[in-house]
């Protein structure tokens with residue numbers, strides 16, 4: 001057995017994760033062809049690299065199939081209801097910053113707060129005969145947030161990408177998604193509610209609390225933790 005580190009298999013998160021470890025003397029690399037999801041770790045003994053979708057890393061940590069994993073706070077909080085019992089946050093990594101927010105059409109001039117949204121949702125139902133639709137892939141976090149805010153008259157519609165487009169496409173009236181520069185929201189004529197911030201996320205290194213970690217694995221983990229001590 002070896003200590004398993006799960007990292008995002010592509011895109012900006014993968015590149016920045018590799019650079020973050022390299023800065024700390026740990027070389028992560030992909031091996032084989034461009035399309036082969038295989039990799040290696042140099043600089044820490046007995047450690048292997050597992051390339052995974054960022055969205056699957058929380059589940060793999062919770063199942064104990066990987067010892068360590070890099071993914072966003074948003075994905076851990078969304079996918080693991082009991083995340084504090086299942087994973088330990090080792091280090092926020094300083095990239096992949098994004099805010100999970102609730103946004104409505106900019107044209108809704110009377111809707112600036114969750115209270116306004118609640119009123120608009122009741123009016124919407126009376127007029128249209130169905131509930132106001134909020135498009136998101138963050139179902140659990142949105143439900144929790146709106147329950148706490150006392151907003152109940154809505155329905156969630158699943159959107160796994162291009163969520164800001166759902167309003168224009170008339171499959172939703174509002175959206176809950178992450179934003180970084182705000183450009184996608186602006187381009188799609190949406191505005192964030194003044195109290196619509198749900199979660200601040202960034203790429204984070206997590207340790208599984210359930211994956212077995214004894215003997216040589218424990219030694220490798222201690223070595224890694226020494227290396228990344230900031």
Ligand SMILES: Nc1ncnc2c1ncn2[C@@H]1O[C@H](COP(=O)(O)OP(=O)(O)OP(=O)(O)O)[C@@H](O)[C@H]1O
Pocket residue numbers: 008010011013052053054055056071072073074075096097098178179180181201202
């Ligand atoms: N525009 C952005 N700026 C910064 N971070 C972002 C941005 N978009 C997504 N992220 C962060 O990146 C992570 C998701 O990455 P990605 O989109 O590669 O995952 P995924 O959709 O699960 O991947 P896959 O397409 O392989 O299933 C989340 O933690 C998210 O907060």
Ligand SMILES: O=P(O)(O)OC[C@H]1O[C@H](OP(=O)(O)OP(=O)(O)O)[C@H](O)[C@@H]1O
Pocket residue numbers: 160161162163164177178179180181182183184185
């Ligand atoms: O505030 P901005 O800098 O404009 O970034 C926000 C966008 O980035 C993410 O999308 P991604 O590129 O991951 O594509 P997706 O819509 O397929 O999820 C997110 O879902 C937003 O759509």
